[in-house]
Amino acid sequence: MSLCKLCLEREANKKNTHYLTDAIIRTCLNLDGTNEREKGLYFALDNTNPFIDFNFQRLDELTLEATIGRKPTDEEIENAKSIPFSVDYVFCSECEKLFTEIEASFIEKILPRFRQSDLSGISVVTEEDVVTIRNFFYIQLYRSAICEDILNFPSDFLKKLRLNILEKNGDTSIPLSITYLQTVGGNATYTENYIGFTNDKNPFIVFMNDFIIQVYENEEAVKFLPFHGLNEQDNFAATININEQVFNFKIFDNARRKLFLNSVIVNEKVKKTIQYYRDMFDMFWRKLFGVDAPVLQKERYIHGLINGDENNLIKYSKQEVFEFTVAYMAKLFNVTK
Incomplete structure (x- = not known):
């Protein structure tokens, strides 16, 4: 019998536990921004992997292909059978009730202050219900750390989160910063946002x-x-909540949200992916000729992959890159014969 990862006492008998609260992330996952469950697309924001891992649920193949710019791989089709950010038999039904209680309190008391309010011109939102806020974000962090290897918390910190959740005390000794991205333009605009984890430590993001x-x-x-503009030196200390009486949320307006998210995808994915492909082309060349590829040949290869838009790079599957590289090398050799 596997024990629940929160109480460590009861059997882990609960299926379909969302370790990131479904009511928060659902509008981002669904292509049209709806609140319908289990119908959408997401990708892993893992900055250790040059490829973006797409997943999708209950989408027709034409919709999916139009969205990600290619046909889904067999692995992606298999992954589509799973529910994103959800696990089975990790927690128990009693602890699930605790999660639901904490989530419901946040959704009722705190969430409308953000999603149902005009935050134009506001850079900070202050809330007095520190316990509700911290309990909510603690369960996001703890459940995610249990379920995602990339969120690698030290054991003593993980234990501290676990005990805080069980006691529901909203302990303020943990430094915590929350940024809210004001998302304007209707529900579909939420699909521009991201869901996932980085491999940064202190802060864990x-x-x-x-x-x-x-x-x-x-x-x-x-x-x-700095993390691509998420934090700024001049107000950094003020955005960290620790031993606070009221909780401060940093607010990004819609324009700043777009700039920030674009910076993240360009710097965390596109630029690193381009360098990955340069290194891979060098590896091919070294195996053939024993030296690194000439800069001109390498840049021609990258130009061919980009095909006019750097963002094309993050749509490719590993198999597509391999096939393109083989075809490129074959064409190159034919030309030089």
Whole structure:
């Protein structure tokens, strides 16, 4: 019998536990921004992997191909059978009730202040219900760390989160920063946001649709990380909630949200992917000729992959890149014969 990862006492008997709250992330996952469950597309924002791993649910093949720019792979089709950010038999039904209670309180008391309010011209939102806010974000962090290897919390910090959740005390000793991305333009606009995790540490960063979580193990671990404009040096200290009486949310207006998300995808994916392909082309060339590829040949190869738009690079599957590279090399050799 496997024990529940929260209480460590009861059997882990609960199926379909969303470790990121479904009511928050659902509008980002669904292609039209609807609240319909299990119908949508998402990708893993993993900056350790040059390829974007797409997943989708209950979408027809034409819709999917139009969205990601290619046919789904067999692996992606198989993955589509799973529910995103959800696990089976990790937690127990009693702890699931605790999660639901914490989530319902946040959704009722706090969420409308953001999604149902005009935040134009506002850079900080202050809320007095610190316990509700911290309990909610603690369950996002703890469940995600249990279910996602990339969110690698130290064991003592993980234990601290677990005990805080069980006690529902909203402990304020954990440094926590939350940025809200004001998402304007109707429900479909939420699909522009991201869901996933980075491999940064202190802060550990979680993208959760229109909320971005940054957490530190302790006060001594707090350090400034620009992260493509998410943090700014001049107001950094004020955005960290620790031992607070009221909780401060940093607000990005819609224009800044778009600039930030574009910077993330360009710097975390596109630029790193281009370098990955350059390195891969060098590897091919070294195996053939024993030296690195000439710069001109390497840039021609990248230009062929990009095909006029750098963002094309993040749509390719591994198999497509391999096939393109083989075809490119064959064409190159034919030309030079």
